[in-house]
Amino acid sequence: MRITPLLFLAVPLTALAVQAGEPTQMRQRELVHLVRQDCGSCHGMQLTGGLGLPLTPEALRDKPLEGLAATIHAGRPGTAMPPWKTILSEADIRWIVEKLMTGFPKE
Numbered sequence: 001m002r003i004t005p006l007l008f009l010a011v012p013l014t015a016l017a018v019q020a021g022e023p024t025q026m027r028q029r030e031l032v033h034l035v036r037q038d039c040g041s042c043h044g045m046q047l048t049g050g051l052g053l054p055l056t057p058e059a060l061r062d063k064p065l066e067g068l069a070a071t072i073h074a075g076r077p078g079t080a081m082p083p084w085k086t087i088l089s090e091a092d093i094r095w096i097v098e099k100l101m102t103g104f105p106k107e
């Protein structure tokens with residue numbers, strides 16, 4: 001029996017086609033779910049920190065958007081933060097960072 005990581009089941013392949021511009025409404029809902037569930041498992045269900053750093057607007061205020069986006073894209077080697085580039089487009093990542101910096105939506 002082949003075991004596919006749940007993470008990949010949860011993310012439709014069509015998402016990879018969206019490379020520019022703001023994610024669609026449907027994609028935005030998927031991203032909120034992904035961040036609350038998958039990122040939340042390390043960063044806390046309220047994103048206030050856990051194994052990972054807090055991702056609240058206060059915690060991110062003085063950090064440049066580009067650096068945060070790069071961390072999500074490529075992960076941080078030597079830490080538990082994994083790369084997300086295979087399932088999140090640049091547009092997805094930018095949207096997530098902008099929302100994290102201004103207050104992430106609830107599901």
Ligand code: HEC
Binds near residue numbers: 060069076079081
């Ligand atoms: C397996 C655990 C884990 C998961 C899952 C995870 N992270 Fe992280 N993340 C970390 C850790 C640990 C760090 C801190 C790395 C360090 O020490 O520099 C981090 C750092 C970050 C940072 C940098 C924060 C800062 O203040 O510099 C961002 C942004 C981030 N993660 C976003 C995300 C997002 C978005 C997701 C989901 C798409 C995610 N992470 C999923 C563990 C995780």
